[in-house]
Amino acid sequence: MGEPTIRDVARRASVSVASVSRALNGLENVRSETRDRIMAAVTELGYVPNAAARSLSLSRAHAIGVVLPDLHGEFFSECVRGMDREASRRGYLLLLSNMHDDSEQSAMALRAMRGRVDGLLVMAPHIAPASLERALPQALPAVLINAPGEVTSRPGLRIDNRAGVDAMVRHLLDSGYRNIVHVAGPDGNVDAQERAGAFRDAMQRLAPDLPARIMAGDFTEEGGAAAAQEILEGDAPIDAVFAANDMMAIGCLHALRAGGKRVPEDIGVTGFDDVPLARYLDLTTMRVRIADIGARAVARLVDMLDGQGPGDGTELQAPELMARSTTMPRAASSAVPRA
Amino acid sequence: MGEPTIRDVARRASVSVASVSRALNGLENVRSETRDRIMAAVTELGYVPNAAARSLSLSRAHAIGVVLPDLHGEFFSECVRGMDREASRRGYLLLLSNMHDDSEQSAMALRAMRGRVDGLLVMAPHIAPASLERALPQALPAVLINAPGEVTSRPGLRIDNRAGVDAMVRHLLDSGYRNIVHVAGPDGNVDAQERAGAFRDAMQRLAPDLPARIMAGDFTEEGGAAAAQEILEGDAPIDAVFAANDMMAIGCLHALRAGGKRVPEDIGVTGFDDVPLARYLDLTTMRVRIADIGARAVARLVDMLDGQGPGDGTELQAPELMARSTTMPRAASSAVPRA
């Protein structure tokens, strides 16, 4: 004899399984005396409904599948944390699965979710939209997180890199910096590309007369240090470095100081992301509330499942400027032209 | 019409559902010609087996429930990361759920997992063993992670705080420090208690003639700074601070340096955990491989589920000494008595 079933409860309470089901699901049409007998039987037997049977019958699992890439760092942990918060608030469970580079295995992972989840949250920054579209069961509602490109027909959630870069460029100009260089992230990365493109545009728009230099980088601390070295040895009169992420900014910061530069007086340094280390080092950067993105993704998905929200379109999450000590405090009266 | 079922496949391939099931599960007793027809039908229809129906029939879900506390920081993210790695390797899915302080809701969360998971991984550093034992469905195999006390009848996994503290005390003594103070963590925390107790014991055993001072702390950077302040203003000749975690060690480090002390010459500083910031600041500490604990927990649970491992007892995960620049390099010839 395994776990007690609804039948055992019915027998014990001398009622039919239908009544037990009704009582358990809080339907009104059960005499309160009957309900009491049933509840007593439930606790006596330690009965717990079987979720598999339930989802089979209802074709509703009250669970959300989360598909993440293989290498999950800070970003994914944070994101899942936000999802978890919102999901448990809404009474949903989270089912985790990671998407390997191997598209064969990815398909497997997605299959394994069929029947256990009502919808999907997909974090796939490096999967091509087309192959993603192909792998996703089209019957399953899904929200895409930080997916490259807008081409997909699914609702999505993204960091508003453009707005973030804009705010940072504005801050640098307002603080009096004039010769700004952007250290970009790796080519393959969507965020890196967006940030670099947005930098060029922002400079063009906010300070068309100033040069908008862009150097190559790789999102690593060493990459940032290398860029700094190049700046130190070069003859361009750089007075601010805007790195595409915090780790590069930190590498930069150290290398510049080691090279005898005063930060922020001689040269300003800024990053993007606001990782814990950035706050610790008092680095000026753009804070990205990743957990909020995760929470919002769950919220949108659940709304779709409940038939409430329209759910279409890509929603942008605006980063927030954290002006700290690696840039000069904003001058009271600025000569910078506003857009 | 919803998703295609096994019946649709059977119809399309002009065979019975039994044959389809057999073919899909790789049983041998299917003519290869029949199998081909079935597989063709499967791809044509885009059929994917329904996991709920499958678990109902097999009473096996191929999923593992992960129960975490509400406030999950670095520790939990890391742990889940390790679980995820091992689970996907073994063909299991991870079902996340968090255990609120409210024991009512916790019970609910556990109930919701009935039927969808084959076993449980429970991270509950602050739940009393007794109430934990009561909340867990006794029919469900479970592995406890960092649970307080050995009293439970469940197999468990813990950080070997005792071995870690031992190694650190040995390192400090070997490095020539003689007046060591331990800054403890908060009272409620199991790891904090173990570390403090182990410190007392280690000093008693390795250097019975030296004082084994313990100060109160709270695992925060500010707490560490406060302890440092007390040391700076006190008259005890402290030459080493062994904080119960890295954040306190870091707070200490800054406060001591701000107070004019040279580290490691005047005073040594060490932590516990090896958080990313510790490596960054070159802090001597004990590395705890949290992800490995998570992975190992999955491995043990799956072994239990497959009826392989005995699974009993609490397994300890030994931390690793990371000797860095906040302690003096170990003297070639040491006068410290070995145990």
Added chain:
DNA sequence: TTGTAGGCGTTATCAT
């Protein structure tokens, strides 16, 4: 208000 019975999609046990 309560009970009977069919169905949800699979697997497994029988026959054939």
Added chain:
DNA sequence: ATGATAACGCCTACAA
């Protein structure tokens, strides 16, 4: 090798 069919545990018309 293949096909019927009874579970698995639950929900829900439909009847009473």
